[in-house]
Amino acid sequence: MPTRKKNAFYAQSGGVTAVINASACGVIETARKHGIKVYAGRNGIIGALTEDLIDTSKESAKNIASLRHTPGGAFGSCRYKLKSLELHKAEYERLIEVFKAHNIGYFFYNGGGDSQDTIHKVSQMSKIMNYPLICIGVPKTIDNDLPFTDACPGFGSVAKYIATSIREVGYDLLSMSVSSTKIFVMEVMGRNAGWIAAASGLASEKEDESPHIILLPEIAFNEEKFLLKVEKCVKKHGHCSIVVSEGLQSKEGLFLSDVGCVDAFGHVQLGGVAPMIAKLIKHNLGHKYHWAVADYMQRSARHMASKTDVTQAYDLGKAAVLYALKGKNNIMTTIVRKSDKPYRWTISYVDLEKVANVESKMPRNFITPDGFHITEACRRYLSPLIHGEDVPPFKNGLPQFVKLKNLPVKKKLKEKFKLKK
Amino acid sequence: MPTRKKNAFYAQSGGVTAVINASACGVIETARKHGIKVYAGRNGIIGALTEDLIDTSKESAKNIASLRHTPGGAFGSCRYKLKSLELHKAEYERLIEVFKAHNIGYFFYNGGGDSQDTIHKVSQMSKIMNYPLICIGVPKTIDNDLPFTDACPGFGSVAKYIATSIREVGYDLLSMSVSSTKIFVMEVMGRNAGWIAAASGLASEKEDESPHIILLPEIAFNEEKFLLKVEKCVKKHGHCSIVVSEGLQSKEGLFLSDVGCVDAFGHVQLGGVAPMIAKLIKHNLGHKYHWAVADYMQRSARHMASKTDVTQAYDLGKAAVLYALKGKNNIMTTIVRKSDKPYRWTISYVDLEKVANVESKMPRNFITPDGFHITEACRRYLSPLIHGEDVPPFKNGLPQFVKLKNLPVKKKLKEKFKLKK
Numbered sequence: 001m002p003t004r005k006k007n008a009f010y011a012q013s014g015g016v017t018a019v020i021n022a023s024a025c026g027v028i029e030t031a032r033k034h035g036i037k038v039y040a041g042r043n044g045i046i047g048a049l050t051e052d053l054i055d056t057s058k059e060s061a062k063n064i065a066s067l068r069h070t071p072g073g074a075f076g077s078c079r080y081k082l083k084s085l086e087l088h089k090a091e092y093e094r095l096i097e098v099f100k101a102h103n104i105g106y107f108f109y110n111g112g113g114d115s116q117d118t119i120h121k122v123s124q125m126s127k128i129m130n131y132p133l134i135c136i137g138v139p140k141t142i143d144n145d146l147p148f149t150d151a152c153p154g155f156g157s158v159a160k161y162i163a164t165s166i167r168e169v170g171y172d173l174l175s176m177s178v179s180s181t182k183i184f185v186m187e188v189m190g191r192n193a194g195w196i197a198a199a200s201g202l203a204s205e206k207e208d209e210s211p212h213i214i215l216l217p218e219i220a221f222n223e224e225k226f227l228l229k230v231e232k233c234v235k236k237h238g239h240c241s242i243v244v245s246e247g248l249q250s251k252e253g254l255f256l257s258d259v260g261c262v263d264a265f266g267h268v269q270l271g272g273v274a275p276m277i278a279k280l281i282k283h284n285l286g287h288k289y290h291w292a293v294a295d296y297m298q299r300s301a302r303h304m305a306s307k308t309d310v311t312q313a314y315d316l317g318k319a320a321v322l323y324a325l326k327g328k329n330n331i332m333t334t335i336v337r338k339s340d341k342p343y344r345w346t347i348s349y350v351d352l353e354k355v356a357n358v359e360s361k362m363p364r365n366f367i368t369p370d371g372f373h374i375t376e377a378c379r380r381y382l383s384p385l386i387h388g389e390d391v392p393p394f395k396n397g398l399p400q401f402v403k404l405k406n407l408p409v410k411k412k413l414k415e416k417f418k419l420k421k
Numbered sequence: 422m423p424t425r426k427k428n429a430f431y432a433q434s435g436g437v438t439a440v441i442n443a444s445a446c447g448v449i450e451t452a453r454k455h456g457i458k459v460y461a462g463r464n465g466i467i468g469a470l471t472e473d474l475i476d477t478s479k480e481s482a483k484n485i486a487s488l489r490h491t492p493g494g495a496f497g498s499c500r501y502k503l504k505s506l507e508l509h510k511a512e513y514e515r516l517i518e519v520f521k522a523h524n525i526g527y528f529f530y531n532g533g534g535d536s537q538d539t540i541h542k543v544s545q546m547s548k549i550m551n552y553p554l555i556c557i558g559v560p561k562t563i564d565n566d567l568p569f570t571d572a573c574p575g576f577g578s579v580a581k582y583i584a585t586s587i588r589e590v591g592y593d594l595l596s597m598s599v600s601s602t603k604i605f606v607m608e609v610m611g612r613n614a615g616w617i618a619a620a621s622g623l624a625s626e627k628e629d630e631s632p633h634i635i636l637l638p639e640i641a642f643n644e645e646k647f648l649l650k651v652e653k654c655v656k657k658h659g660h661c662s663i664v665v666s667e668g669l670q671s672k673e674g675l676f677l678s679d680v681g682c683v684d685a686f687g688h689v690q691l692g693g694v695a696p697m698i699a700k701l702i703k704h705n706l707g708h709k710y711h712w713a714v715a716d717y718m719q720r721s722a723r724h725m726a727s728k729t730d731v732t733q734a735y736d737l738g739k740a741a742v743l744y745a746l747k748g749k750n751n752i753m754t755t756i757v758r759k760s761d762k763p764y765r766w767t768i769s770y771v772d773l774e775k776v777a778n779v780e781s782k783m784p785r786n787f788i789t790p791d792g793f794h795i796t797e798a799c800r801r802y803l804s805p806l807i808h809g810e811d812v813p814p815f816k817n818g819l820p821q822f823v824k825l826k827n828l829p830v831k832k833k834l835k836e837k838f839k840l841k842k
Contacts, residue, residue: 016593016596044600070592071589071593072589072591072592073593073596073597074596075596076595076596076599077596077597078597078599079597079600160819163818163819164724164820168439168492168493168721168722168724168822169721170493171491171492171493172493172494172717172720172721173493173717175493175494175495175497175498176436176498176499176500178464179465179499179500180499180500184717186718202817202819203819272693275693291714291716292713292714292715292716292717292718293712293714294718295711295713296590296593296594296605296711296713297586297590297607297713297715300589300590300592301586301589303589303725304724306818383817383818387817387818388818389812389815391810391812394810396804396807396808397581397584397807397809397810398584398585398588398623398624398807399588399589401588401592
């Protein structure tokens with residue numbers, strides 16, 4: 001009697017990106033080619049725990065192909081962290097039970113550092129419970145802070161969007177600066193690692209070009225030094241364009257965005273390091289300012305996706321399935337850089353136990369000595385990641401994205417599972 | 422003895438847009454074809470007052486053509502308002518003197534309502550001073566609040582950018598809403614007229630699509646009604662996406678962005694109606710939120726320009742020159758809509774005295790009865806304005822814009838002119 005062909009389980013995890021669905025597309029299209037059915041977790045790992053699975057085999061080939069150009073997470077993502085095997089033992093056991101009930105032999109988890117840690121633990125639990133399960137992580141994070149991979153899918157597209165936006169704003173600011181606005185501050189994501197803020201520096205190919213100053217979380221904020229730099233810039237160029245990472249900190253390690261201000265509802269007003277920096281300049285130097293906070297716009301800006309990023313996202317998903325079929329287990333797929341210019345890269349993998357809980361920050365030699373901009377070494381690294389345009393289809397002036405049917409797989413287990421709060 | 426061929430003066434005014442340079446391109450290319458030299462005002466009308474003129478004939482045809490895809494104001498713009506002929510008589514006289522000194526017979530002024538008022542007054546002064554001058558306004562404003570023209574260049578591109586962005590963010594929010602963020606608030610420009618906020622509504626073709634709520638300056642903010650609407654939306658769709666105009670006001674006519682909060686520097690914290698709305702929801706309904714402020718990004722986003730908008734901007738500039746050559750005077754060029762679907766339009770003009778100080782706001786029948794979204798009539802009007810993509814050239818992953826040489830014209834007047842503060 002032949003063994004029944006195993007199914008695959010795929011889930012998206014954490015903050016979504018403009019290209020996480022391209023990885024989903026890579027996983028599903030490749031699995032289909034090899035006759036493997038893919039079940040997706042509705043809202044990520046929560047779907048596995050609650051046995052709320054989506055049958056992707058009910059979707060047309062066209063809709064699955066459209067995932068490649070659709071932002072967000074098509075099956076829903078979640079912020080639900082599985083902790084240690086001891087603390088969350090019931091959760092890990094439940095996962096294996098659900099996988100067993102649905103004949104799942106492959107687990108593809110698409111996420112950042114925490115998710116790679118989770119999948120590693122699931123792999124351990126499958127061994128403990130003697131349930132054969134191939135566990136493969138597919139990297140994803142706009143923060144670009146996963147180790148062992150040249151880049152993290154999602155980052156290149158945010159980088160391209162932010163660099164494009166600050167270049168465009170630079171042309172605006174230049175035109176207005178004689179009689180009006182002299183300062184522009186743009187806040188970007190990145191709580192611990194400054195990769196996104198750093199990428200804005202690609203827009204500035206000459207000293208007079210926007211952005212003039214980049215404030216990174218890796219460099220403690222020095223108010224006096226910063227204000228001197230701003231004033232010098234305004235004197236020289238007539239204006240000053242600044243990109244600030246949301247995670248900018250004082251030398252005491254406090255977030256700058258906590259301005260100690262109480263709003264009309266009696267709440268501490270946390271948000272917005274951009275307005276905080278803008279007002280600091282106004283207060284000390286008197287210049288008129290504008291500020292922007294890109295927030296979710298930056299990570300969902302599929303219209304400005306990097307072709308390199310989209311291709312890598314797809315290929316990392318595809319490779320996860322191919323490695324699984326070759327019997328690889330407990331790995332995360334990775335990008336290996338072969339050369340900077342022209343950018344050449346291949347797909348490889350790394351053992352999951354090496355990835356867990358390692359955070360890749362900006363090396364000091366990627367930051368100029370004064371701490372306010374990026375170096376040539378940094379440009380060489382970053383530039384290829386934003387290369388190429390990959391424009392989604394447009395209709396009536398707007399990008400067209402796909403919404404899947406997301407039909408449920410019939411439940412097989414009797415017990416319901418209660419999520420920890 | 423033949424009369425010496427007259428030169429033209431062109432200036433950009435007020436907040437710049439993604440397509441104001443396309444109008445400049447239309448003016449200069451058309452003038453060149455007819456052998457007319459164009460001098461541009463460095464930093465707008467300030468350049469005329471201080472006799473700081475730019476000789477555009479020193480620029481290559483290629484650079485002038487590149488203006489069509491370059492955001493910002495290539496010659497510099499300014500916020501400097503000329504008031505009544507009585508109050509600012511010296512300014513108006515000075516303008517005519519400068520024009521006389523440089524043999525300027527045509528004045529093309531590219532701006533919004535205030536600028537159309539200014540050029541009308543310059544035209545009157547030229548008659549008083551008996552100096553023959555053809556004065557033609559070229560419309561420009563992202564606010565879309567000029568009368569007599571179907572659309573204002575700059576608006577269609579902001580509209581396309583905002584609608585695209587809120588659609589993309591909608592896909593992100595939907596993926597995260599089960600376990601994390603349920604509310605997203607995006608702040609857009611428009612202090613008095615809600616056209617930009619309204620345009621975001623184009624992204625929402627079905628009831629469940631982002632944005633779910635639009636807050637317009639035309640509708641006084643009703644906190645209770647708004648919170649009910651948000652909660653209903655979260656119950657039905659699991660999340661709620663909101664676009665708010667920076668000019669949102671209470672029924673007493675106060676700006677909502679003035680939260681009466683004093684920051685760390687002892688200053689009243691004005692900025693950001695988006696965070697204010699987000700916190701209001703958090704405080705009353707408890708939902709996790711994210712917010713964004715697009716600010717200059719929206720009006721300089723040339724990468725997302727509407728092809729309709731770019732074409733109209735160019736054609737309105739071109740028409741200004743052609744009308745001038747036909748002897749028309751004291752007019753503003755306009756777009757006349759012939760049909761909605763397919764969108765057909767032609768170029769025409771209106772007498773400047775009719776334009777001055779009339780502001781075109783959203784008509785009530787463009788807003789749904791509950792005040793929170795746009796109607797079909799509004800969609801019919803707005804939709805064609807965002808149609809078509811007009812992507813700038815890209816190199817190394819980034820859009821390529823032109824910086825002109827902006828060489829000065831030799832001064833001819835002895836006296837310097839002191840600007841009023």
